[in-house]
Amino acid sequence: AQSVTQLDSHVSVSEGTPVLLRCNYSSSYSPSLFWYVQHPNKGLQLLLKYTSAATLVKGINGFEAEFKKSETSFHLTKPSAHMSDAAEYFCGSLSGTYKYIFGTGTRLKVLA
Amino acid sequence: EPEVTQTPSHQVTQMGQEVILRCVPISNHLYFYWYRQILGQKVEFLVSFYNNEISEKSEIFDDQFSVERPDGSNFTLKIRSTKLEDSAMYFCASSEPFTTEQYFGPGTRLTVT
Numbered sequence: 001a002q003s004v005t006q007l008d009s010h011v012s013v014s015e016g017t018p019v020l021l022r023c024n025y026s027s028s029y030s031p032s033l034f035w036y037v038q039h040p041n042k043g044l045q046l047l048l049k050y051t052s053a054a055t056l057v058k059g060i061n062g063f064e065a066e067f068k069k070s071e072t073s074f075h076l077t078k079p080s081a082h083m084s085d086a087a088e089y090f091c092g093s094l095s096g097t098y099k100y101i102f103g104t105g106t107r108l109k110v111l112a
Numbered sequence: 113e114p115e116v117t118q119t120p121s122h123q124v125t126q127m128g129q130e131v132i133l134r135c136v137p138i139s140n141h142l143y144f145y146w147y148r149q150i151l152g153q154k155v156e157f158l159v160s161f162y163n164n165e166i167s168e169k170s171e172i173f174d175d176q177f178s179v180e181r182p183d184g185s186n187f188t189l190k191i192r193s194t195k196l197e198d199s200a201m202y203f204c205a206s207s208e209p210f211t212t213e214q215y216f217g218p219g220t221r222l223t224v225t
Contacts, residue, residue: 004154032212043116044203044216051212090155094212098143099168102155
């Protein structure tokens with residue numbers, strides 16, 4: 001069965017330092033993978049998606065993710081964290097035609 | 113920018129009561145979804161809805177749950193006879209036809225006491 005695992009429930013970084021949020025997937029075929037972000041009292045907003053084109057995917061707000069089939073990973077990175085990046089981040093996979101499967105989320109804290 | 117809205121933001125109900133969670137999807141979208149997230153657990157798919165009928169539902173979506181699009185703008189999730197374990201954040205989402213990107217609302221936090 002398809003599944004998505006987010007390896008860290010909480011990540012803290014200092015402002016200006018790199019961000020790494022880890023996600024591993026399990027799928028018997030080439031998956032469609034997503035990262036969403038949720039700011040307080042807001043809906044989940046799509047950051048980026050991988051759909052079997054380029055393995056390095058660039059998203060909004062300076063985020064990017066690299067699809068690594070050999071490691072079954074789709075980690076989210078950003079070179080320099082900003083205070084406004086503090087939020088909850090969800091890695092997800094498309095299962096079937098329209099159903100998403102999500103991980104448990106990673107809460108990113110950015111320290112001044 | 114158009115967005116999905118959900119009301120109420122927080123609902124408290126007693127066990128055994130019925131609740132209706134409301135969503136207004138983006139106006140030109142045709143696919144609608146409900147997901148839920150129990151505290152500390154994964155966001156789980158509940159149901160997808162298209163052309164006034166359920167397209168797919170998970171094993172969680174049993175006879176206790178129902179969805180409806182009562183008019184041209186609202187999409188509702190009804191939970192009959194709520195249980196303590198129904199306490200969760202419920203997210204509504206919508207999407208255009210033939211696209212994988214779903215737009216999510218801010219969620220309704222349901223607390224069953």
